[in-house]
């Protein structure tokens with residue numbers, strides 16, 4: 001007879017398991033949890049005999065894997081509503097960045113804040129995501145752009161994970177933009193990242209991955225390649241902001257370095273999509289940035305689908321291009337703007353988001369052995385999670401620990 005910590009009964013389950021068709025629906029289901037892991041899942045009539053320390057009836061509610069926001073920049077100082085206004089008056093994102101605004105404005109605000117102040121500013125964002133069913137959040141640095149401030153950001157991100165119920169994965173994005181003090185000296189700043197910052201971050205275990213922004217206003221492919229080679233030497237996986245504003249061969253570059261994911265991809269070519277497919281990287285779609293920038297060129301969704309590239313969806317929560325602290329809204333936008341189906345949207349914030357973080361074996365689907373991070377919803381069908389706009393439907397978020 002099995003011993004379980006918790007037995008969930010009278011539930012409808014969308015397992016989101018890769019091998020099952022559709023949502024992997026199980027009607028009148030039960031799910032048993034032991035030691036924070038799923039110990040049994042299936043139809044209630046097949047449930048083996050067992051003793052559960054606690055039993056919870058879900059009263060017919062739907063269970064899905066807890067959501068995963070696999071791309072955020074939610075630790076930052078200040079806001080950029082002034083630039084939002086300027087853009088609506090005609091300035092472009094690149095114009096503002098070249099005039100010293102854009103990312104650099106947030107860098108100045110972030111450098112000017114203590115770790116405690118940054119933590120206090122970021123905590124409500126983490127709580128807002130958790131309130132809509134998110135249990136895992138990736139948080140990038142990239143607004144410090146020197147050794148001390150990048151480390152400060154990563155420490156704040158780690159602390160957010162330690163002090164909240166949400167699991168935080170951190171990503172070093174020192175190659176986000178060239179800081180003002182290195183203007184015209186991008187190679188020297190790349191040296192600083194490779195020689196000083198990366199080794200210290202790796203030695204202190206502060207980052208789970210390394211990201212870079214490959215773009216005409218940011219870093220060239222050879223500079224990104226140096227950062228990625230160093231990350232590889234230090235045993236850290238990589239991911240890339242690729243082809244967001246122009247086709248800079250970012251998808252190919254990400255594929256070449258076996259990146260976990262290539263993110264944005266608005267300007268990715270057919271050959272770029274093929275390269276991602278062959279490498280096995282996840283395409284992370286960020287419709288909040290597409291919306292905010294008034295972008296008209298969409299990621300090559302049909303080509304990515306044809307090539308069998310896994311599609312993830314994330315909020316990209318940041319003060320410049322995606323001031324959207326809601327993964328449900330990102331799902332909603334992915335369906336409206338990129339025509340992802342509700343099934344693709346839900347897979348994109350569960351199974352494929354886990355894969356984009358290198359956590360596919362650990363979470364993102366409801367299967368035996370996986371982490372028991374489970375969202376219970378007041379809905380009649382899981383497609384509603386992309387359909388409703390701004391409608392809270394989370395009944396409960398059950399977390400492994």
Ligand code: DI6
Pocket residue numbers: 073102103106176213241244289316318319320321322
């Ligand atoms: N692409 C983005 O959309 C964000 N970073 C990036 O590389 C923008 C970050 C910002 O504007 O503050």
Ligand code: FE
Pocket residue numbers: 071073241316
């Ligand atoms: Fe981003």
